[in-house]
Ligand SMILES: Cc1cc2nc3c(=O)[nH]c(=O)nc-3n(C[C@H](O)[C@H](O)[C@H](O)COP(=O)(O)OP(=O)(O)OC[C@H]3O[C@@H](n4cnc5c(N)ncnc54)[C@H](O)[C@@H]3O)c2cc1C
């Protein structure tokens with residue numbers, strides 16, 4: 038106990054970060070200044086504090102000077118706090134006796150032309166950090182067990198890959214997909230660049246593997262309803278949407294032995310209601326009881342209750358299998374998992390918003406995804422590319438790249454959608470190959486063929502005779518009689534206006550985050566970047582993680598990427614998500630609230646404020662006082678910020694510590 | 709820094725998840741802004757006790773900025789709403805004390821809004837410089 042009361046003995050270390058810091062402020066002056074601060078025993082500086090010799094300085098100083106607190110003035114604590122906590126621990130101090138002063142991201146990098154101003158600010162930052170360091174205490178992270186299960190939300194190729202990897206690593210994996218089948222966008226594609234292998238042929242085996250993997254529990258037509266808990270112990274409630282059709286397992290559970298849907302399609306044949314199939318972008322019909330396409334996994338029909346007339350014909354046709362329940366309702370199930378991967382993918386930007394290109398005004402203007410279905414042998418036309426207006430085979434097709442991408446007009450997206458250049462090259466190849474004499478024209482800003490064998494693919498398409506016109510398409514108009522299209526652009530290489538008449542236009546529409554994804558994102562506490570894609574923890578060093586511990590990202594939900602990059606990220610996310618599970622436990626930062634019972638008036642205001650129901654009022658020694666359930670507290674401090682009696686002690690962000698920081702800034706220093 | 713020019717003392721209390729990350733991003737992107745603000749990091753703006761604001765002004769702050777996540781994006785669900793309510797209250801308390809209420813400002817800057825962070829700082833510095841030293845400081849002199 039006497040140990041704890043000992044006077045603060047603080048070591049300060051100022052980092053040059055090469056010239057990143059030292060180039061914009063006076064490191065030596067900051068170091069000299071630190072020496073004058075109350076409690077500082079030693080102040081040092083070094084080129085790179087995060088390097089091994091830099092960390093060793095901390096270790097040595099703790100031992101040599103019997104320090105009680107460490108301050109490193111360097112980059113952001115969001116980058117290197119863990120590094121220096123480890124160094125502090127190596128020196129024999131409790132790692133929470135470390136405090137960081139950010140003099141790079143929030144100083145030298147943003148005040149590059151104000152040497153004096155930056156130096157003064159760095160001195161203040163060090164003074165503030167020293168004031169806090171003087172009051173830091175030993176803290177012990179709480180170790181909690183991790184559930185030996187994971188969840189993947191979204192079953193496109195990214196989610197499928199992540200689930201297969203987790204499951205193969207021996208982890209029970211729940212794969213959640215909101216549509217009736219897994220596969221995502223990739224199952225809508227015909228061929229894939231640059232190898233031109235058939236999309237379904239390479240995806241279907243993976244889909245089948247998912248269906249029969251003993252460690253994967255697949256929930257299609259299901260959405261996440263609610264999320265509670267934290268890394269290691271997420272309680273996730275699933276809404277299983279009423280599908281109207283039972284799987285064989287569900288049927289058996291209801292005592293219908295040998296029953297349940299086997300995908301025979303007898304119901305489909307008798308259903309009188311006809312609706313457009315969204316999988317085919319409405320270019321093919323489906324019934325009210327439907328499957329998207331023959332390769333769906335699981336092979337189970339689904340009833341669209343919005344259009345079903347409940348005539349009962351399907352029930353009759355299904356007969357003894359008794360798979361259909363027209364009165365089925367949504368059901369809920371809560372599962373416990375240790376980690377989560379979000380892989381919710383993308384939607385196409387509604388390109389009709391760019392009125393100048395005439396999508397949805399002119400029949401023969403289509404999108405690239407529609408093109409994929411039209412050129413696909415299993416698509417609505419059996420793979421014959423036809424003009425929607427008259428069914429004729431086109432002879433001249435224009436592809437418009439960056440349709441809504443790299444667009445700063447306000448209608449459209451400022452970013453590059455990354456795969457449109459490559460798939461449009463693929464499309465040009467496909468029509469050249471399939472339709473003799475058909476000419477492809479690509480209107481582009483520049484061709485971004487950045488991947489392995491991509492540039493080579495670009496050359497190949499040039500050699501095959503596709504014509505490239507560098508210039509953004511300004512306007513598209515329709516010849517009312519022939520339904521041909523005038524494409525107006527400027528050829529910026531020739532410096533000439535272009536008015537080209539073509540049979541058909543394919544718009545490579547920009548992509549955007551999946552509709553409704555904000556709900557899921559917020560449930561898991563994941564931020565988004567300014568364009569709406571989910572935000573990774575660090576763009577370079579932690580591209581699969583998020584700022585919510587235990588939640589990871591895979592695929593296009595994090596930003597546009599093609600299939601190879603999606604799969605690579607999915608494997609990365611699966612690996613990252615499996616680490617805590619294999620470790621079996623995680624350490625939670627010990628920033629819990631604590632009740633100072635002598636001060637607590639038992640008013641209970643805090644109890645209602647806590648977002649995680651971590652607080653209760655209890656009876657103790659004849660008084661009502663607040664009690665914290667540490668396992669539930671996440672350390673936000675909302676209760677501590679409110680308690681009128683100052684009865685809540687927020688570990689590592691205590692009121693005395695914060696007040697000391699404020700005082701150090703405003704009352705301390707060179708007045 | 710021009711010689712003899714008055715230097716305002718401005719405190720920022722910012723949340724770890726959005727505003728602190730946004731401020732870091734302004735750094736990585738080398739977006740330049742004036743060096744007049746000193747920041748203290750808390751996990752969430754929900755932690756901001758009205759006492760901290762009072763203490764800062766009593767200690768002689770000319771301005772205080774509290775910055776957190778956008779509504780709906782708080783890492784702890786709604787700490788920023790709860791803080792915003794308290795900040796409204798604090799503004800009226802400050803007014804009663806004869807301190808201009810725009811010396812206290814709450815903003816919402818996300819982890820991806822580095823440029824916005826720089827703008828916020830510019831704005832806050834300008835507002836405080838236009839107002840001049842806090843009335844409490846003038847009183848003391
Ligand atoms: C026209 C076109 C052609 C392309 N051609 C190629 C090509 O040739 N080669 C190539 O490499 N790439 C190509 N791509 C890119 C490719 O489509 C993507 O890289 C790939 O589909 C990304 O997979 P994903 O799993 O990240 O997302 P997605 O395929 O979008 O899958 C996401 C899944 O998550 C589900 N989901 C969404 N929200 C939720 C929720 N809240 N709850 C549960 N589930 C949810 C969705 O229903 C979907 O099944 C092309 C893209 C387009 C538009």
Ligand code: SF4
Pocket residue numbers: 632636637638639640641642643644662663679680681682683684685
């Ligand atoms: S901790 Fe504070 S707010 Fe909570 S019951 Fe006690 S006095 Fe009231």
Ligand code: SF4
Pocket residue numbers: 629630646647648649650651652665669670671672673674675676677
């Ligand atoms: S710090 Fe307080 S309000 Fe926040 S989670 Fe913990 S107990 Fe709840």
Ligand code: FES
Pocket residue numbers: 723724725726727751752753754775776777782783784786787788
């Ligand atoms: S975590 Fe940023 S305001 Fe709550």
